[in-house]
Amino acid sequence: MLSLTIPRVALRAVAPSRQLAAAAGASSVRFASTKSLKEAVAEVVPEKQEQLKKLKAEHADAPLGEITVSHLLGGMRGLKVMLWEGSVLDSESGITFHGKSIPDCQKVLPNADQIGGKGKEILPESMLWLLLTGKVPTPEEVKGLSQELAAKGKLPDYIEKIIDSLPKTLHPMTQFATAVAALNHDSKFAQGYSQGLKKADYWKPTLDDSIDLIAKLPAIAARIYYNVFGLGDGKQAIDSSKDLIANYSEMIGYGDNEGMIDYLRLYIAIHGDHEGGNVSAHTAHLVGSALSDPYLSYSAALLGLAGPLHGLANQEVLGWALAMQEAVGGGEASEEKIKEYLWSTLKSGRVVPGYGHAVLRQPDPRFTALSEFCKTRPELRDSSIVQLVQKVSQVAPGVLKEHGKTKNPFPNVDAASGCVLYQYGLTQFTYYTVIFGISRALGALPQLVMDRALGMPIERPKSMSMDSLKAFIKK
Numbered sequence: 001m002l003s004l005t006i007p008r009v010a011l012r013a014v015a016p017s018r019q020l021a022a023a024a025g026a027s028s029v030r031f032a033s034t035k036s037l038k039e040a041v042a043e044v045v046p047e048k049q050e051q052l053k054k055l056k057a058e059h060a061d062a063p064l065g066e067i068t069v070s071h072l073l074g075g076m077r078g079l080k081v082m083l084w085e086g087s088v089l090d091s092e093s094g095i096t097f098h099g100k101s102i103p104d105c106q107k108v109l110p111n112a113d114q115i116g117g118k119g120k121e122i123l124p125e126s127m128l129w130l131l132l133t134g135k136v137p138t139p140e141e142v143k144g145l146s147q148e149l150a151a152k153g154k155l156p157d158y159i160e161k162i163i164d165s166l167p168k169t170l171h172p173m174t175q176f177a178t179a180v181a182a183l184n185h186d187s188k189f190a191q192g193y194s195q196g197l198k199k200a201d202y203w204k205p206t207l208d209d210s211i212d213l214i215a216k217l218p219a220i221a222a223r224i225y226y227n228v229f230g231l232g233d234g235k236q237a238i239d240s241s242k243d244l245i246a247n248y249s250e251m252i253g254y255g256d257n258e259g260m261i262d263y264l265r266l267y268i269a270i271h272g273d274h275e276g277g278n279v280s281a282h283t284a285h286l287v288g289s290a291l292s293d294p295y296l297s298y299s300a301a302l303l304g305l306a307g308p309l310h311g312l313a314n315q316e317v318l319g320w321a322l323a324m325q326e327a328v329g330g331g332e333a334s335e336e337k338i339k340e341y342l343w344s345t346l347k348s349g350r351v352v353p354g355y356g357h358a359v360l361r362q363p364d365p366r367f368t369a370l371s372e373f374c375k376t377r378p379e380l381r382d383s384s385i386v387q388l389v390q391k392v393s394q395v396a397p398g399v400l401k402e403h404g405k406t407k408n409p410f411p412n413v414d415a416a417s418g419c420v421l422y423q424y425g426l427t428q429f430t431y432y433t434v435i436f437g438i439s440r441a442l443g444a445l446p447q448l449v450m451d452r453a454l455g456m457p458i459e460r461p462k463s464m465s466m467d468s469l470k471a472f473i474k475k
């Protein structure tokens with residue numbers, strides 16, 4: 001059990017008994033956290049195991065659809081072939097995290113104001129708790145988790161040396177994946193496995209490794225930022241009174257920028273999970289199914305995230321939007337000029353980055369949430385690049401519909417995420433996907449814990465050659 005000190009200002013949203021304690025006169029109040037994350041997960045695991053047992057016993061043979069040759073040739077779109085507990089993506093309404101939409105999460109998940117910091121957006125710690133347990137944490141539980149992450153956030157010397165030895169010209173995502181993989185040097189899961197750990201206990205060191213990795217991602221990302229761009233102070237110091245992203249912001253030189261800190265919290269919370277089939281999450285699950293430890297599994301996920309059709313699209317969008325700004329002007333650009341620019345991209349055979357989606361058929365609610373954030377801050381409302389990105393989001397769907405190829409002509413999350421970073425002065429857009437990479441761990445690693453708790457098998461679908469397909473169809 002953790003013991004916390006939370007300033008009085010943070011007590012608005014906590015339980016009445018705690019408000020009473022504050023009213024009793026102390027300028028700060030100490031109370032025990034109701035639960036640690038590990039305790040909360042331990043409560044959920046038997047419930048999930050029971051649910052799986054029932055599912056197998058009652059519905060093992062229920063059909064989930066038909067598989068056709070177009071599924072095999074079309075990237076398996078729409079096939080229901082993975083178990084994923086944290087979130088479900090609906091093609092019309094978008095993502096829900098354990099049944100909660102982004103606006104629901106913004107209402108119920110604790111923010112920095114509620115744990116003694118400053119900020120109104122969802123804390124990534126709160127999202128992590130929800131994704132791992134399916135429960136909304138109390139502010140005290142989030143504060144306890146924040147402190148646990150701060151305590152585990154410092155990098156070992158050997159990781160710092162590995163990062164420092166990489167060429168500055170190596171893409172930040174390659175550096176990120178390298179450092180994350182190398183942390184498996186200290187994996188509790190790998191060590192436990194080699195010492196004969198029982199299968200029923202696999203999830204426990206998987207959870208330990210996952211928390212340790214999530215705690216260290218900001219410092220790895222900040223060290224890469226410092227080495228490649230010379231920004232931040234290069235120390236990656238951690239203040240245990242601050243939340244994960246307040247510390248990360250400090251490390252990359254934004255410690256006194258309230259707008260940027262809260263934007264990063266929202267960004268990292270809502271990019272955390274997008275059900276299981278996307279390239280990064282699926283990769284973590286697949287690699288993890290071979291019982292590779294969380295560091296190796298997540299390193300592989302980062303390499304998938306680094307592809308331009310997936311996470312790297314946020315880097316692509318910004319480069320593309322800046323070139324458009326130069327050609328047609330910023331927020332004042334006419335609709336006609338924007339249309340012409342979109343057509344020139346399409347006619348050159350390129351995709352419009354930030355548009356389209358493998359599942360979504362409506363604007364991405366994450367795009368909407370980030371756009372709403374922009375409306376709340378004058379520095380973003382008045383930004384030429386933010387205004388241009390918003391204008392493009394109104395014009396592009398019509399052009400893409402007329403072009404007639406993409407099944408979804410609407411903006412996805414990557415359309416909006418980079419322009420805000422740019423406006424806040426983080427102009428090094430080859431770094432943008434690294435920030436996405438801090439986030440995706442919040443969803444991919446909880447599923448790995450669940451995979452181990454549920455004893456999920458090694459993933460091994462059947463592949464077919466064209467000849468064997470032909471023979472199979474003939475039969």
Ligand SMILES: CC(=O)SCCNC(=O)CCNC(=O)[C@H](O)C(C)(C)COP(=O)(O)OP(=O)(O)OC[C@H]1O[C@@H](n2cnc3c(N)ncnc32)[C@H](O)[C@@H]1OP(=O)(O)O
Pocket residue numbers: 308309310311313346350351352353354355356357358359405406407408412413414
């Ligand atoms: C966090 C994320 O990962 S969100 C996605 C980020 N990626 C991007 O923004 C990159 C741009 N978008 C795309 O390339 C695609 O829309 C993807 C990769 C996201 C989804 O791909 P798919 O599911 O195959 O899309 P869809 O079924 O609509 O594709 C049909 C055709 O439309 C094209 N198309 C899809 N999106 C676009 C686009 N934004 N611009 C131009 N053409 C497009 C496809 O390239 C494909 O063309 P083809 O038949 O010549 O191969």
Ligand SMILES: O=C([O-])CC(=O)C(=O)O
Pocket residue numbers: 273274277278279280358359412
């Ligand atoms: O769901 C997908 O395929 C891509 C995506 O938006 C994500 O992973 O966040």
